[in-house]
Amino acid sequence: MSLRNTLSFLLYDWLQVEQLSQRARYADHSRETFEAVFDTCERIAVEKYAPFNRLVDTQEPHFDGEKVVLPQATYEARKAYAESGMLSAAQDYELGGMQLPFVVDSAANTFFAKASISIGSNMLTTGNANLLMAHGTALQKQVFAHNEFNGRFTGTMCLSEPQAGSSLSDVATRAEPDGPDYEADPLGPRYRLRGNKMWISSGDHELSENIVHLVLAKVPDANGKLVPGVKGISLFVVPKKMVDTQGQLTGERNDVVLAGLNHKLGWRGTTNTLLNFGEGKYPVRGAAGAIGYRVGNVGDGLRCMFHMMNEARIAIGMAATMLGFAGYEASLEYAKNRPQGRPLGAGGKDAAAPQVPIIAHADVRRMLLAQKAYTEGALALNLLAARLVDEQHTGDAPSAAEAQLLLEVLTPIAKSWPSEWCLEANSLAIQIHGGYGYTRDFPVEQYWRDNRLNMIHEGTHGIQANDLLxxxxxxxxxxxxxxxxxxxxxxxxxxxxxxxxxxxxxxxxxxxxxxxxxxxxxxxxxxxxxxxxxxxxxxxxxxxxxxxxxxxxxxxxxxxxxxxxxxxxxxxxxxxxxxxxxxxxxxxxxxxxxxxxxxxxxxxxxxxxx
Amino acid sequence: MSLRNTLSFLLYDWLQVEQLSQRARYADHSRETFEAVFDTCERIAVEKYAPFNRLVDTQEPHFDGEKVVLPQATYEARKAYAESGMLSAAQDYELGGMQLPFVVDSAANTFFAKASISIGSNMLTTGNANLLMAHGTALQKQVFAHNEFNGRFTGTMCLSEPQAGSSLSDVATRAEPDGPDYEADPLGPRYRLRGNKMWISSGDHELSENIVHLVLAKVPDANGKLVPGVKGISLFVVPKKMVDTQGQLTGERNDVVLAGLNHKLGWRGTTNTLLNFGEGKYPVRGAAGAIGYRVGNVGDGLRCMFHMMNEARIAIGMAATMLGFAGYEASLEYAKNRPQGRPLGAGGKDAAAPQVPIIAHADVRRMLLAQKAYTEGALALNLLAARLVDEQHTGDAPSAAEAQLLLEVLTPIAKSWPSEWCLEANSLAIQIHGGYGYTRDFPVEQYWRDNRLNMIHEGTHGIQANDLLxxxxxxxxxxxxxxxxxxxxxxxxxxxxxxxxxxxxxxxxxxxxxxxxxxxxxxxxxxxxxxxxxxxxxxxxxxxxxxxxxxxxxxxxxxxxxxxxxxxxxxxxxxxxxxxxxxxxxxxxxxxxxxxxxxxxxxxxxxxxx
Missing domain, CATH: 1.20.120 (Four Helix Bundle (Hemerythrin (Met), subunit A))
Structure with missing residues (x-):
C-alpha cells in the first residue's frame, strides 16, 4: 500500500478527521483541502527530498573555518518547504497560516520524513516558534516567531550541555542581567549568557537569515550562585545575529560560537553542534557574553520548554515510523523483483524450474508483514496522538481535558515504541536485501542508521519509561x-x-x-x-x-x-x-x-x- | 571482567581444556603453552589491531585503477598475525604448526576479533587451506595450502554470484576442460572458468604474494549444458597469479579481474569484491578463461566446500560475540566514568548532591547485565562448539561421533544466536552512551554496524533456521x-x-x-x-x-x-x-x-x- 492510501484510510475511515471541519477553526477545510496539501507535500518530497537522501548522508556538514558547508540540495529542499507554507500550516490565518489541524499537518509531514528524515529540520523551527507563541511577549512573537513561520529565520532548542544530558537539573549556563536597565529592553529582559550547549541540531548553518536559539540557563542568586535543580532554570531567546524591534538584522553578530560539529552515525543531513555562548570571541555591544532575552518568568524555563514536548515527541515517533515505512517500501519492492531460490514442491525442490521472486518465500513474507504491522501500527498511533492534540486545542472543555489526559499517557509510547520497533523493521528490511542490504548501493542501511537516533534524542528510552511508570x-x-x-x-x-x-x-x-x-x-x-x-x-x-x-x-x-x-x-x-x-x-x-x-x-x- | 579472565574461567574451569594434553596430539601442551599463545595474541591485538579499528573504517579500500589500496596498518596487522604463527596454529608440527587444539585456537583469535573484526581476514585463509588439506591432492596441499599457512598466500571462498546468493544451485560459472591433456596437469585437472563471483571477501588486494581462490563452478555435460541444482557443482582452486609446482610465481597473471569493490555498512577493513573469472582481460597461456585446478571429484564441490562450514559458522558466531564483547567493555567503562543524574533518595532527588556515575542507575545496569549475559553466554557456547570440533577430531570413536552429532545441531545456534543478540548488545552499548554513542567519536556505533553483517553472511538467519528445523x-x-x-x-x-x-x-x-x-x-x-x-x-x-x-x-x-x-x-x-x-x-x-x-x-x- 502506498503511504498516500494508508494515510487516507487512517485519517478519513479510521480517525474521521473530516468531522473536524465542523469546528469553527477548521470551517474552511475539507477532505479536498487536506488532499491538496498532501499533493503539494508529496510532490516536494519526491522532487526535492528523496533524490538527495543519500547525498546528504555522504556529504556531511563541515566547517570551512568561516561557515558551515551544506550541499546545495539542502538549500533547495528548505526553500521549497518554506515556500509551501508548511512552516506555518497550523497557524492562524492572520499569521499567514492555513489553520490546518495538527493531525493533518503531521500527516503532511510524513512525506518529507519518508523521503529524507535529515535533509530538513523544520520541526525544530516550528516547535521553537510555537513555544514563543505560547510564552513569548507580543514583540518576541512578532520579531522571532513570525519570522520563523515565514521562513526568514530558523530555530533551535538548546537544552543539553556536555555535563548535562538527560540530567537537565545540572545545566550550568549562566544568565546575568545585562546592565541596570536590563528589564527595559523592548525584546524582553536582557541578559548575558555564558556556557556551552551540546547536541544542538541546526545549531549553525547558512540556510536562513538568522538562527533563533531558545536556551535554558540559570540566573545566579544574590550570592552569585546557581540554584541547584530544575527550579533554577530560565528560558532565553538568543539570536545568532542581533535584530531590531522590526525583526531586521542590525549587522551585529551575537557572541554565539560554533565550537564543533558532531559526526554522527546517521541523520547526517542535519548539523548537530556544540555551541559556546559568551566565550568572548564576538563581543557584542561592547562586552562579552551572548545577549539573550528572557522568555517567561525566572525559574519557569523548563515548564515553558516542556510546553512543546508532547508535539516534539510525537514528531520523533513519526520520524521513527516513517524511516520504518521507507524501509518497508524498499524491501517490498526488492522482494517482488529479486529472483532467488524456489519453493518446496511435493517432491522437494525442482532445480530446473526458474527462480521465484523472494516474496514467495515464507520467511521473507514474515519479515515484510512484521515491518508492515510495526510501521503502519506506529503511524496509526502517532496520528491518533496528533488528533488528540487537536482535540485538546479545539474540543469542548470535557473532551479537551480527556484528550490531554490520554495524550499524557500515550506520549511516551508514541515516542518510544516506533523508536524501538521501526528500528527493528529497518533491520528486517536489510535482512530481506541480503548482502545487498549491507551495501550503500541500497537505501535500507541508511534508514537503519538514521533511525538509531530516535531512542536517544527527545528523552531516551529510559527517560520515557520513567515518565510512563x-x-x-x-x-x-x-x-x-x-x-x-x-x-x-x-x-x-x-x-x-x-x-x-x-x-x-x-x-x-x-x-x-x-x-x-x-x-x-x-x-x-x-x-x-x-x-x-x-x-x-x-x-x-x-x-x-x-x-x-x-x-x-x-x-x-x-x-x-x-x-x-x-x-x-x-x-x-x-x-x-x-x-x-x-x-x-x-x-x-x-x-x-x-x-x-x-x-x-x-x-x-x-x-x-x- | 577482562576477556582474558573470562576465557580462563571458561576454558580451564568450565571446559577443562587442560585435559586435552592427555591426548597424544596435544601432549606437549599445557595451560602454560596456551597462556603463552594468548599473551602473544593479546599483545599483537592491542598493538597492531585495536589502534587502527576506526582507521580501517574511515579509510575504506579503494581501487586506484591498477590495484586495491589499503591503509598501511592493514599490512602491518597482517604481517604481525602471519609472523605469530597463528595461520597454522592448529596444524601439524611438520607443517610448521603448533598442534594447538581448535578451542584454544578459537579463544586466541578472540583477541583479534575484539580489537578489530575487519582489519584481518585470516579466518578465510586458514579455512581455505584447511579445505585443501582435507580434499586437495598432495601437490595442491603443498603448493597452495602450505603457502597459505606460512603467510605467503591468502585465500578466498568464491560461492555466491550476483544471481545466486542463498540459492547456490543457481551457480552459473562454467568450468571447461582446458585442452585434451587437461587431466595431466600436476596441479590437478585443469579447467578454464568463466563467470562472476559476488561478495568475495579479500577477493583482491596486495597484502600477499598471491591470492588462492576456491571457486564453485559447473562443468558442462556432453551437450554443453550446466546441470541444474547443487549436484552439478564442482570445486576449483584458481590462483590470482599462476604458480609452478614449487609454488613459485611464474610471472603470468591469471584471468581473474576485480570488477568492483562493494561499499559496505561496516566491516570495512576487509575488501569485499565482485570478481570476473575468464572475461578475457588477462589471457593466460594464450587463451581467455581463468585457469583453475579441480579439487575433488566432478559434482562434489558443495560437499567439499561444506567441509569447512561448521568451523566457518563458529567463526562467524565468534565474530558477532566479540563485537558484542567489545561494546560491553566500552559501555562498562563509560558507565563507570560518566557522571549524570542522581539516584532517587527517600525524599526524591537531592539536586545539590554531586552527580553519580551512570552505572548507579538501574536501567544502565540492566543494559550492562544484558550485554554481559548475551556476550559471555555466546562466548561460552562458541567455545563449547570449538571444543566439540576437537572431540570430533581427537576423541575416541564413540565420543567423536557424539561430538559431531551435537555439533551439527548446535552449529546453527552458535552462528545465529550471537549474530542476533550480540547485535542487540551493541545497540544497548550505544544507548548507554546516549548522544555520544551516536557519534563516531566513540567506538560503539562501529561495532553495531560491523555486527549487522553476521546475520547475513555464511548463511542468513533464514538459512540457519531452515537448517535447524x-x-x-x-x-x-x-x-x-x-x-x-x-x-x-x-x-x-x-x-x-x-x-x-x-x-x-x-x-x-x-x-x-x-x-x-x-x-x-x-x-x-x-x-x-x-x-x-x-x-x-x-x-x-x-x-x-x-x-x-x-x-x-x-x-x-x-x-x-x-x-x-x-x-x-x-x-x-x-x-x-x-x-x-x-x-x-x-x-x-x-x-x-x-x-x-x-x-x-x-x-x-x-x-x-x-
Whole structure:
C-alpha cells in the first residue's frame, strides 16, 4: 500500500478527521483541502527530498573555518518547504497560516520524513516558534516567531550541555542581567549568557537569515550562585545575529560560537553542534557574553520548554515510523523483483524450474508483514496522538481535558515504541536485501542508521519509561490509566460483533488486565528505585498492548467500512492485526513478569561483578 | 571482567581444556603453552589491531585503477598475525604448526576479533587451506595450502554470484576442460572458468604474494549444458597469479579481474569484491578463461566446500560475540566514568548532591547485565562448539561421533544466536552512551554496524533456521536432538544439588520440554512449507533455551569451583545466569506458539495486500 492510501484510510475511515471541519477553526477545510496539501507535500518530497537522501548522508556538514558547508540540495529542499507554507500550516490565518489541524499537518509531514528524515529540520523551527507563541511577549512573537513561520529565520532548542544530558537539573549556563536597565529592553529582559550547549541540531548553518536559539540557563542568586535543580532554570531567546524591534538584522553578530560539529552515525543531513555562548570571541555591544532575552518568568524555563514536548515527541515517533515505512517500501519492492531460490514442491525442490521472486518465500513474507504491522501500527498511533492534540486545542472543555489526559499517557509510547520497533523493521528490511542490504548501493542501511537516533534524542528510552511508570500512569490517582482502560474496553466491545475480531478482543482485554495488575504490583515496594528498576520492560509491554489496541481499533474500521469481501488493502490490514495478536502480543508476559516480582538482579550485583 | 579472565574461567574451569594434553596430539601442551599463545595474541591485538579499528573504517579500500589500496596498518596487522604463527596454529608440527587444539585456537583469535573484526581476514585463509588439506591432492596441499599457512598466500571462498546468493544451485560459472591433456596437469585437472563471483571477501588486494581462490563452478555435460541444482557443482582452486609446482610465481597473471569493490555498512577493513573469472582481460597461456585446478571429484564441490562450514559458522558466531564483547567493555567503562543524574533518595532527588556515575542507575545496569549475559553466554557456547570440533577430531570413536552429532545441531545456534543478540548488545552499548554513542567519536556505533553483517553472511538467519528445523533436529531420526536432551538433563541434574540453581534447573527442563513438544508439532502438517514457515521463531526459541542451558552449566562450574563466598567474577556469572532465566528464557513462549499452531498469517496474505 502506498503511504498516500494508508494515510487516507487512517485519517478519513479510521480517525474521521473530516468531522473536524465542523469546528469553527477548521470551517474552511475539507477532505479536498487536506488532499491538496498532501499533493503539494508529496510532490516536494519526491522532487526535492528523496533524490538527495543519500547525498546528504555522504556529504556531511563541515566547517570551512568561516561557515558551515551544506550541499546545495539542502538549500533547495528548505526553500521549497518554506515556500509551501508548511512552516506555518497550523497557524492562524492572520499569521499567514492555513489553520490546518495538527493531525493533518503531521500527516503532511510524513512525506518529507519518508523521503529524507535529515535533509530538513523544520520541526525544530516550528516547535521553537510555537513555544514563543505560547510564552513569548507580543514583540518576541512578532520579531522571532513570525519570522520563523515565514521562513526568514530558523530555530533551535538548546537544552543539553556536555555535563548535562538527560540530567537537565545540572545545566550550568549562566544568565546575568545585562546592565541596570536590563528589564527595559523592548525584546524582553536582557541578559548575558555564558556556557556551552551540546547536541544542538541546526545549531549553525547558512540556510536562513538568522538562527533563533531558545536556551535554558540559570540566573545566579544574590550570592552569585546557581540554584541547584530544575527550579533554577530560565528560558532565553538568543539570536545568532542581533535584530531590531522590526525583526531586521542590525549587522551585529551575537557572541554565539560554533565550537564543533558532531559526526554522527546517521541523520547526517542535519548539523548537530556544540555551541559556546559568551566565550568572548564576538563581543557584542561592547562586552562579552551572548545577549539573550528572557522568555517567561525566572525559574519557569523548563515548564515553558516542556510546553512543546508532547508535539516534539510525537514528531520523533513519526520520524521513527516513517524511516520504518521507507524501509518497508524498499524491501517490498526488492522482494517482488529479486529472483532467488524456489519453493518446496511435493517432491522437494525442482532445480530446473526458474527462480521465484523472494516474496514467495515464507520467511521473507514474515519479515515484510512484521515491518508492515510495526510501521503502519506506529503511524496509526502517532496520528491518533496528533488528533488528540487537536482535540485538546479545539474540543469542548470535557473532551479537551480527556484528550490531554490520554495524550499524557500515550506520549511516551508514541515516542518510544516506533523508536524501538521501526528500528527493528529497518533491520528486517536489510535482512530481506541480503548482502545487498549491507551495501550503500541500497537505501535500507541508511534508514537503519538514521533511525538509531530516535531512542536517544527527545528523552531516551529510559527517560520515557520513567515518565510512563513513574508519572503518567500514577498522575491524578491513575486517571489517565483509567481513561485508556475505557477506550480499550470500548474497542474490545465494538470488535466483538465481528467473528473475525472476537478472539482479538478477548486477548486485548486479558493483556490489558495484566498491565493494570502489573502497574499496581510495581508500586508495592515502598521503594521508588525498585519500582522503577524495570521501567523499560514495563514500557515495552505497555507499548505492545497499546499497539494491539490500535490494530484492533483500525480493523474495526476495516470491518465497518467493508462489504463482506475485503479488498487487498483491507486484507493487508487484517493480516497485520492478526500478525500482531499472534506474533507480538504474546511477548508481554516476559516483560511484565520482572516488573511484578520487582526483580533486582542487576541492582544487586556489586559493581566489580560487571 | 577482562576477556582474558573470562576465557580462563571458561576454558580451564568450565571446559577443562587442560585435559586435552592427555591426548597424544596435544601432549606437549599445557595451560602454560596456551597462556603463552594468548599473551602473544593479546599483545599483537592491542598493538597492531585495536589502534587502527576506526582507521580501517574511515579509510575504506579503494581501487586506484591498477590495484586495491589499503591503509598501511592493514599490512602491518597482517604481517604481525602471519609472523605469530597463528595461520597454522592448529596444524601439524611438520607443517610448521603448533598442534594447538581448535578451542584454544578459537579463544586466541578472540583477541583479534575484539580489537578489530575487519582489519584481518585470516579466518578465510586458514579455512581455505584447511579445505585443501582435507580434499586437495598432495601437490595442491603443498603448493597452495602450505603457502597459505606460512603467510605467503591468502585465500578466498568464491560461492555466491550476483544471481545466486542463498540459492547456490543457481551457480552459473562454467568450468571447461582446458585442452585434451587437461587431466595431466600436476596441479590437478585443469579447467578454464568463466563467470562472476559476488561478495568475495579479500577477493583482491596486495597484502600477499598471491591470492588462492576456491571457486564453485559447473562443468558442462556432453551437450554443453550446466546441470541444474547443487549436484552439478564442482570445486576449483584458481590462483590470482599462476604458480609452478614449487609454488613459485611464474610471472603470468591469471584471468581473474576485480570488477568492483562493494561499499559496505561496516566491516570495512576487509575488501569485499565482485570478481570476473575468464572475461578475457588477462589471457593466460594464450587463451581467455581463468585457469583453475579441480579439487575433488566432478559434482562434489558443495560437499567439499561444506567441509569447512561448521568451523566457518563458529567463526562467524565468534565474530558477532566479540563485537558484542567489545561494546560491553566500552559501555562498562563509560558507565563507570560518566557522571549524570542522581539516584532517587527517600525524599526524591537531592539536586545539590554531586552527580553519580551512570552505572548507579538501574536501567544502565540492566543494559550492562544484558550485554554481559548475551556476550559471555555466546562466548561460552562458541567455545563449547570449538571444543566439540576437537572431540570430533581427537576423541575416541564413540565420543567423536557424539561430538559431531551435537555439533551439527548446535552449529546453527552458535552462528545465529550471537549474530542476533550480540547485535542487540551493541545497540544497548550505544544507548548507554546516549548522544555520544551516536557519534563516531566513540567506538560503539562501529561495532553495531560491523555486527549487522553476521546475520547475513555464511548463511542468513533464514538459512540457519531452515537448517535447524528442516534438517538438524530431524536427521538420524532425531538423534542429535536426543543427544542434546541428554546433555541438558545432565546439567539440570547437576544443578539441582545447589539451592541457588535448583529453580533454574526446573525452568530449563520445562523450557526444553516445550521445544521438544513444539518440534514434534511443527512437522504435523504433511506440508514442509507450512512446517518451515516459522523456522526463524523456532530457532529463536531453541537458541534461547540453549543459552539458558549454557549459563546453567557455566554456573555449575562456578558453584563447583567456589567456596561458600563467591568472588566478584563469580557473582557476575551468577547474576548473568539469573538475568537469563528471569528476563530472557520467558520469551520463548511467544516464539514457540506460532510454530505449534503452524501459523500461516503471512503465507496466506495475497501479494497485493502487502
Amino acid at each position: 513513574g508519572r503518567k500512569v500514577r498522575m491524578q490517582d491513575g486517571a489517565g490509566l483509567k481513561l485508556l482502560t475505557q477506550r480499550m474496553k470500548a474497542t474490545a466491545e465494538q470488535a466483538k460483533q465481528w467473528p473475525a475480531l472476537a478472539d482479538f478482543a478477548g486477548q486485548l482485554t486479558q493483556a490489558w488486565d495484566q498491565v493494570l495488575h502489573t502497574t499496581a504490583l510495581a508500586w508495592q515496594w515502598n521503594d521508588a528505585n525498585r519500582s522503577l528498576a524495570n521501567a523499560v520492560p514495563y514500557m515495552q509491554a505497555f507499548g505492545h498492548v497499546v499497539l494491539a489496541w490500535i490494530w484492533l481499533d483500525v480493523v474495526c474500521a476495516v470491518q465497518t467500512r467493508s462489504d463482506a469481501q475485503l479488498d487487498a488493502a483491507a486484507q493487508g490490514r487484517m493480516a497485520c492485526a492478526q500478525f500482531f495478536f499472534h506474533y507480538e502480543l504474546p511477548k508481554i508476559g516476559a516483560w511484565l513478569q520482572v516488573v511484578q516480582t520487582g526483580d533486582t538482579t542487576f541492582v544487586d550485583l556489586i559493581e566489580e561483578g560487571f | 528442516g534438517r538438524k533436529v530431524r536427521m538420524q531420526d532425531g538423534a542429535g536432538l536426543k543427544l542434546l536432551t541428554q546433555r541438558m538433563k545432565a546439567t539440570a541434574e547437576q544443578a539441582k544439588q545447589w539451592p541457588a540453581l535448583a529453580d533454574f534447573a526446573g525452568q530449563l527442563t520445562q523450557a526444553w520440554d516445550q521445544v521438544l513438544h513444539t518440534t514434534a508439532l511443527a512437522w504435523q502438517w504433511n506440508d514442509a512449507n507450512r512446517s518451515l514457515a516459522n523456522a526463524v521463531p523456532y530457532m529463536q526459541a531453541f537458541g534461547h533455551v540453549v543459552l539458558a542451558w549454557i549459563w546453567l552449566d557455566v554456573v555449575c562450574a562456578v558453584q563447583t569451583r567456589s567456596d561458600a563466598q563467591l568472588d566478584a567474577a563469580a557473582q557476575g556469572r551468577m547474576a548473568c545466569a539469573q538475568f537469563f532465566f528471569h528476563y530472557e528464557l520467558p520469551k520463548i513462549g511467544a516464539w514457540l506458539q506460532v510454530v505449534q499452531t503452524g501459523d500461516t498469517t503471512f503465507v496466506d496474505l495475497i501479494e497485493e495486500g502487502f
